Amino acid sequence: MNKIRILRFKSISTKLFAILFSGIVILSTALGLSSYQLSKGIIKQEVSLASSQAIVQAADKLDFLFLQYEASSKQLAVDTELKHDLELINQADIGTVQKRDLEEGIRNKLTSISGSDSRLMGVRLVKKDLVEASSYKSAGVSGVRTDDDIQAKVKQIIDAKGQIVWFPTTTKGFFNSYSEATLTMGRLLRNMKQPEAEYILLFEIKDKAVGEILSNLKIGVNGQVKVITDSNRIVHAQDNALLETQSFIHIDKDGEESDTSFTTDDENGVEQLVVYKTLDTTKWTMMGYAPISDFVKGTNQLLYVTVIVILVAVMFALLIGYYVVRNVGRPLAKLCNLMVEGEEGNLQVRTTFHSEDEIGRLGSSFNQMMHQIGLxxxxxxxxxxxxxxxxxxxxxxxxxxxxxxxxxxxxxxxxxxxxxxxxxxxxxxxxxxxxxxxxxxxxxxxxxxxxxxxxxxxxxxxxxxxxxxxxxxxxxxxxxxxxxxxxxxxxxxxxxxxxxxxxxxxxxxxxxxxxxxxxxxxxxxxxxxxxxxxxxxxxxxxxxxxxxxxxxxxxxxxxxxxxxxxxxxxxxxxxxxxxxxxxxxxxxxxxxxxxxxxxxxxxxxxxxxxxxxxxxxxxxxxxxxxxxxxxxxxxxxxxxxxxxxxxxxxxxxxxxxxxxxxxxxxxxxxxxxxxxxxxxxxx
Missing domain, CATH: 1.10.287.950 (Methyl-accepting chemotaxis protein)
Incomplete structure (x- = not known):
């Protein structure tokens, strides 16, 4: 009996049933899943394109803001009156009253720039040796502090030789003296004739200004927008606690400055769609990302339809399998049993198939074969x-x-x-x-x-x-x-x-x-x-x-x-x-x-x-x-x-x-x- 059961398990009817069942189920599953993945990919591509365009527009606005401050710094750099006042102040024989008047004029000029723009925390003219008494600042700005980090930043500005240098956002400002996060633009006001009259110009911009520009930018339902440096340091984020930290999501530009998008996992292992744009002014990167699930929720209905189609295909395959077993498997099983008896020595066994299909012809051939074997x-x-x-x-x-x-x-x-x-x-x-x-x-x-x-x-x-x-x-x-x-x-x-x-x-x-x-x-x-x-x-x-x-x-x-x-x-x-x-x-x-x-x-x-x-x-x-x-x-x-x-x-x-x-x-x-x-x- 065990041998007969094994033969039934290995019978052609079982194999045909398995082939038909597997073929119908696999094709239905492949068609449904491929449709689901294709629609999911199309949605991701469209969302990525739309998000990239939104990021590009926001990056252009941010570049426009930074260009305004760069233009203001250039105006101060070529202001002959300011240059003349700074030269007079640094002369040894200048009188006290004249020096006080010149300093008051410089402060008023800096205050007029910061006072007309609420996005500015303040404007400074800092002496290269970081002496506060010789430095000037707009109204409402605290004093100058000195530490190794600040001296390294000042050296970077001096080494730039008059070129603009942008510094990422710090939670307490350039000199660690504010209670509000700011990012800083600095440049050296050069004076070839009188080097002691050279000053470092600093524009300290509130991080809120960047947040206002990016407030209308939304990526998905739970998306995030960040600005990061080339070393993945966060310059701006919706959560101020993330400032000055490293971004978990890294961007590899491979030396190319083109807009692009990609998918990656965040720190929680959730797949994210990432789009980014490099700023033309600071060379920082504006990055927006959101979970893929925010965009592909609509495709879940297609997945449900696919499951229903697969279940119907399974039922259809079972019906076809029952027909194959009844009309093909059973006659072949009877023939196998007769052949087993012939194997044991009984050459008198014969089939009783009367159909005219292949099964009937097979039974007739089996009877003729057993007769010849007997002879x-x-x-x-x-x-x-x-x-x-x-x-x-x-x-x-x-x-x-x-x-x-x-x-x-x-x-x-x-x-x-x-x-x-x-x-x-x-x-x-x-x-x-x-x-x-x-x-x-x-x-x-x-x-x-x-x-x-x-x-x-x-x-x-x-x-x-x-x-x-x-x-x-x-x-x-x-x-x-x-x-x-x-x-x-x-x-x-x-x-x-x-x-x-x-x-x-x-x-x-x-x-x-x-x-x-x-x-x-x-x-x-x-x-x-x-x-x-x-x-x-x-x-x-x-x-x-x-x-x-x-x-x-x-x-x-x-x-x-x-x-x-x-x-x-x-x-x-x-x-x-x-x-x-x-x-x-x-x-x-x-x-x-x-x-x-x-x-x-x-x-x-x-x-x-x-x-x-x-x-x-x-x-x-x-x-x-x-x-x-x-x-x-x-x-x-x-x-x-x-x-x-x-x-x-x-x-x-x-x-x-x-x-x-x-x-x-x-x-x-x-x-x-x-x-x-x-x-x-x-x-």
Whole structure:
């Protein structure tokens, strides 16, 4: 029963009913909802357009108001009388009465501007250093205050260099001194000739003035209108508590200055329609928004109509489904039940459909099919018996073939194992032979290396012996030169002694010349006037004698130094002579040692040559052994390969025989199974 219920659930009638029902309901729903959404979109578009136009008109009014104040500030900026008064007030030599009159005139001018416009809180002329005593204001305006925020605003005005700067609304005014919210326009009144006469002009406008202009602007039923800066700071709102706060709804202009609208959610998650317009004067944005529900209430009636249409469509779909189930589902279910009985083996089932439509033709075809299947089952029973007999004969033949193939495979495996062992032994001997050959080659290389090294040692020994002979000759030459230098030094000592004797003789001559000069001077003094010329000559002789004495002393000192140098040289040469003799003996002994080394290396070379001959003979014998082992290994490998091939073929034949036996058994089993499955059919 459960199976029949599942089949009914998956029946074609159920599927047709589901398709028709779903199609009608979905189409009705899609049509109704699309109509609802389309009408809702059209209404939103029209409302957005109308609201945008209202925002544009209100923005133009606000721009007009701001332009009036900008024009008033320009008039004051080009007012020559005001400029002249400000210059006079800032002169150091101005009188008190004149200064008071000028200040009164300036205040009256500012008061006349603010008094004629109720939307103005006041007009100020503030000194750049924010000194209240030097600043001027219209009547009814409080004093100047200073803090970091105000100084930052003043710096912004000064940096603008005479251009207009608009400041957002603050709840207590520009100087935080009012009880009423105001927005401020500021500009610098420049004076290139007298910079100390420059003042900051401030127009403080009541926030109520903006509210009066926007009082007639209405967006939807519960709409809001705000003016915000580029940083989303609220400049004007219907609720003054929102001033100086951040707007929850952000406007992304993407660098475009065109009017536009969009939808977004507010802080409570309610979808809002937003329209905005950027002011030309301040570049602030006037924004109006209202809940979408305020505009689409009329479309709810269309939604109700859509729901009614959907319910009617559901009823219509149910009627069509009942007809499909009655005329299509039930006959098909009966046919399915008959087919289930046929599946269980009853081939005598038949349908009783008498209609001439597709269902009737299907029942007739089913009856014909069951008749043909009955004939096929009878024929299959006879064929299954014949297959079963053939499978028995095939099983007997396969078993005998499998036994013979198994015996051949076992014998081939034993032969293959023996050949493999022999091949492994041959391979092991081949490896050992190769190892011996490598070692012999290493010994041969070592002999060659030793022979080359010995040859180099012999060459070096010969060169050393030649160098030692040359060193002996040079040592003998040095000894002879040393002897010659000693002889020359002795000769120089004798010559120096002779020079010293000559210098002593010249010294005594110089002394005698001095004595003679002194005597001549005495005699010239005695002669008086006649001996004056002779006295001059005597003085010159004495001077020459003194100079000669000094020169002789200098030469004597130089000669003594030469004498001492020759003494040291002679002593050094005498000390070196024994050492040179010992060096000569050592060099001759070293030369004898080099000759002995050369003789021994010649004998070593002869021994190395004999060893190289023996190694070459050993290499030739090893190569012959290796060739023999390689030949044996090749024969063994060929035999092993042939044996393995035979064993493999025998194994394959054995496997085939086993598979053939298995197939025979499976064929026999399948024949029995097929025969048993045919037994349940009733023909």
């Amino acid at each position: 096929l089952v009878d024929q299959t029973n006879r064929s299954a018996q014949e297959v079963l007999d053939t499978a028995d004969e095939l099983t007997l033949v396969s078993k005998s073939t499998s036994i013979a193939a198994g015996e051949i495979a076992d014998a081939s495996r034993e032969i293959a194992v023996g050949a493999s062992n022999l091949a492994m032994e041959a391979e092991s001997e081949s490896v050992l032979s190769e190892s011996i050959a490598e070692k012999i080659n290493k010994v041969s290389l070592s002999n060659n290396t030793m022979e080359q090294a010995a040859s180099r040692v012999v060459q070096v020994s010969e060169q050393g012996s030649d160098y030692m002979d040359e060193l002996v000759r040079k040592t003998d030459t040095i000894v002879e030169m040393n002897r010659t230098m000693v002889n020359h030094a002795e000769t120089l000592k004798k010559s120096t002694s002779s020079i010293q004797k000559i210098l002593e003789l010249m010294g005594s001559m110089t002394q005698q010349t001095n004595i003679l000069s002194l005597n001549a001077s005495i005699e010239a003094a005695r002669a008086g006037t006649a001996g004056r010329g002779f006295m001059v000559v005597a003085d010159e002789i004495r001077n020459l004698a003194d100079g000669s004495k000094q020169s002789i002393q200098t030469v004597a000192e130089i000669t003594d130094e030469i004498w001492r140098g020759i003494e040291h040289t002679t002593a050094s040469l005498n000390a070196v002579s024994p050492m040179m003799a010992e060096q000569r003996v050592s060099v001759k002994e070293a030369s004898s040692i080099f000759q002995s080394v050369k003789q021994q290396m010649d004998e070593f070379l002869v021994e190395i040559d004999n060893s190289s001959v023996f190694v070459k003979e050993l290499i030739e014998s090893q190569q012959q052994l290796s060739v023999s082992i390689t030949s044996i290994s090749a024969v063994v490998e060929e035999t092993s390969a042939s044996t393995e091939e035979v064993a493999s073929m025998s194994s394959q034949q054995y496997i085939v025989s086993e598979k053939l036996v298995d197939l025979s058994k499976r064929l026999e089993e399948m024949s029995e199974t097929f025969k048993q499955s045919l037994v349940k059919f009733k023909t």
